[in-house]
Amino acid sequence: MSKQLVVLDTADQAACCTPITEASLDAGQAVDLARMFKALGDPIRLRLLSRITSAPDGEICVCDITGDAFDVSGPTISHHLKVLREAGLIAGERRGTWVYYRPVEANLRQLAALLDAPALVSA
Amino acid sequence: MSKQLVVLDTADQAACCTPITEASLDAGQAVDLARMFKALGDPIRLRLLSRITSAPDGEICVCDITGDAFDVSGPTISHHLKVLREAGLIAGERRGTWVYYRPVEANLRQLAALLDAPALVSA
């Protein structure tokens, strides 16, 4: 478990493998963040989110996206919306006959900040 | 403001469903972007990327992450690194005995920009 190749006397190979002390993400955070990224890891869900976030009123009716340019059935759309919802990226609300979805901007920004963090883009 | 229930008589259901004209992402872009997001959709890969991007020299030796805090076997680490590499998020290079990985910042920033785009975070 001690890794690398030991090498006692000469410091040569020791040039590799300076310990990193487990920087940044711990396992717990990684699980939550990965759940959100995984929800984005499907073309249809990405397009759904795009439609939701680019809606003029900040929300969109499900009836605007079912049976439209997405070549999947209604239940499949509903399934993908559920994945996005349970990941915390969108929130849905029923008003009368129709259901409206809007983005959860705080979580979306959290992901953006992670990919844009100094630790990720610094030299 | 625009849609929702209204409901006149003949045009009844047409009150909902104002077409959106397929805003923002097209199907082609969505596939490429989803591939990158999917690569981030695993806790281990997320922690791997975190280690890589937070390395002091901008790159990290694989020997620094195998057999370490990740409770998975060596081949599994190698598999996840391959997924990240083929998604275009990291790049690897062999120098002598060891292999070094560094982040592909352009693509990481592209994802961050997408989640931070006006269409996504605007009021």
Next chain:
DNA sequence: GGCCTGTGTTGATGGTTGTCAAATCAATGT
């Protein structure tokens, strides 16, 4: 050449996921 160590690949396996048809729930109107 052989031996060792660091990485990556292959094959197999159990679990997860995307998809649809059919059934179900919710709200409205007849």
Next chain:
DNA sequence: ACATTGATTTGACAACCATCAACACAGGCC
């Protein structure tokens, strides 16, 4: 109460994925 339309759930199935053990490859050292 009944029928209708919007949206979700359930059940089933094929495809994919994460994981490991075993093996193969690469480079340094004897």
